[in-house]
Amino acid sequence: MPASTGSTPGHVSKDPAQPPSRRSRAGKILLPVGLVLGVIALLALGYWWVVGRFMQSTDDAYLRADSMTVAPKVNGYVTDVYVGDNATVKVGDPLVRLDGRQYQAAMDQAQATVDARQADIQRAQAALLQQRAAIEQAKAQLLVAKVNQHHADDEVHRYAPLTASGAESSDQMSVLTSNRDQAQATLAADTAALDQAQAKVADLDAQIAQARAQLEAAQASTRQAKLDLGDTLIRSSLPGRVGDRTVRVGQYAQPGMRMMTVVPVEGIYLIANFKETQIGKMRAGQHASIRVDALPDADLQGVVESFAPGTGAEFALLPPENATGNFTKIVQRVPVRIRLDVDEQTRKLLVPGLSVTVKVDTRQAHDDAEGRHG
Numbered sequence: 001m002p003a004s005t006g007s008t009p010g011h012v013s014k015d016p017a018q019p020p021s022r023r024s025r026a027g028k029i030l031l032p033v034g035l036v037l038g039v040i041a042l043l044a045l046g047y048w049w050v051v052g053r054f055m056q057s058t059d060d061a062y063l064r065a066d067s068m069t070v071a072p073k074v075n076g077y078v079t080d081v082y083v084g085d086n087a088t089v090k091v092g093d094p095l096v097r098l099d100g101r102q103y104q105a106a107m108d109q110a111q112a113t114v115d116a117r118q119a120d121i122q123r124a125q126a127a128l129l130q131q132r133a134a135i136e137q138a139k140a141q142l143l144v145a146k147v148n149q150h151h152a153d154d155e156v157h158r159y160a161p162l163t164a165s166g167a168e169s170s171d172q173m174s175v176l177t178s179n180r181d182q183a184q185a186t187l188a189a190d191t192a193a194l195d196q197a198q199a200k201v202a203d204l205d206a207q208i209a210q211a212r213a214q215l216e217a218a219q220a221s222t223r224q225a226k227l228d229l230g231d232t233l234i235r236s237s238l239p240g241r242v243g244d245r246t247v248r249v250g251q252y253a254q255p256g257m258r259m260m261t262v263v264p265v266e267g268i269y270l271i272a273n274f275k276e277t278q279i280g281k282m283r284a285g286q287h288a289s290i291r292v293d294a295l296p297d298a299d300l301q302g303v304v305e306s307f308a309p310g311t312g313a314e315f316a317l318l319p320p321e322n323a324t325g326n327f328t329k330i331v332q333r334v335p336v337r338i339r340l341d342v343d344e345q346t347r348k349l350l351v352p353g354l355s356v357t358v359k360v361d362t363r364q365a366h367d368d369a370e371g372r373h374g
Contacts, residue, residue: 056282057359060333061272063292065352068238068262070095071255073231074103078251085245089236089262096247096259100232107225114222117215124211128204131197138194145187152180240264268350270302270340272358273312273333281362282307288338293355301341304360308335336360 076098083095240262247259270290274282282304290300311332313320338358340347 055359056274056278056362057357058272058274058278059355059357060274061270061356061358063268063350063352063354063356064271065240065263065265065268067243067264067352068236068240070234070236070259070262071257072096072098072234072253072259073255074098074228075252075254076100076102076232078247078249078253081245081247081249083242083245083260085242087242088240089242090239091236093236094233095236095242096234096253098232098234098253100229103225103229103232107222107229110218110222110225113218114215117211117218120211121208121215124204124208128201128208131200131204135194135197135201138190138197142187142190142194145183145190149180149183149187152183234259236262238262238264239266263352265351266347268340268347268352269305270338270356270358272336272338272356272360274336274360276311276332276334279307279334279336282336282360283362287361289359289361290338290340291357292350293357295346295349298346300346302338302358303341305337305339307337310334 078096079099080097081095082097083089083093089095243261243263244258245260247253253259270288272288284304284306286304288302288304290302292298292300308315311334313332338360340350342350
């Protein structure tokens, strides 16, 4: 018998043209999800176009500080160490004292030499005053000799005609002639004495000048001895914290020996080594976002200060020589100095050497370039 085309009770016929309900529900879910993902992708693309493409970042960045190495200028045994490890110091705080007895003795000796040279000057000046008085006396004696010589000449001239006429004896004329010759000799002697006295003044002036030069040398030695004595007390020349302290009491110190390091933690800055392909739009004054690895929850801010005058390879101990052999191009990095704009509480947590990830916003340079081309 032919099969009945009618439906039997309890049997539901399936229409192949009608989609299942689960497929319909999946379509209803995927469509909004796709729309949301599309919107997110558009927003991400828009953010990258507006902001992201102008951000230059690097993790080759580290905190730095212009630390001061403490070293003595003179040698000697360490008698006192006034600071401990990690201690905070201010400008002028004493750090280390060396045994200064030998420098005190040298300064006392130099001061004694100064006193001796000052006494030499005073003695020479007194001799100069005495010599000037002797010169005045020699001048007076010379004046008397000139008067006597002139009188003796007049006597000879007056009695010579009388002797020739026989009015005076020849003995009288002989006496007058002898007196004249003695007066001339006395005048010559007094003239020589005056010349000698005046010449001695120049000698005394030279002695005073020499004594003054010796005094200046002695005063210089005194100043040097005073400096050496002062250098036995080593003070901090900048504020910061003490690190790498190796000095101990009783140790023999020599000039230039490293004793400790004072780190100016208040002056910490950032050095970020950007690739040469990243710095084309970087300018001083641009804003920087900073994240320190040691402080993962802190978002720090900074400002680009300056750029190094060369790549890091230029200042290496052995700079590369690319003009020989095979050449492989390597992207160079340029150190960029960034100032940290952080509060005092956060600054106390930062120390030199910490690793940092930094991101610089270069949109300002792009906007300026757009304005010039526009």
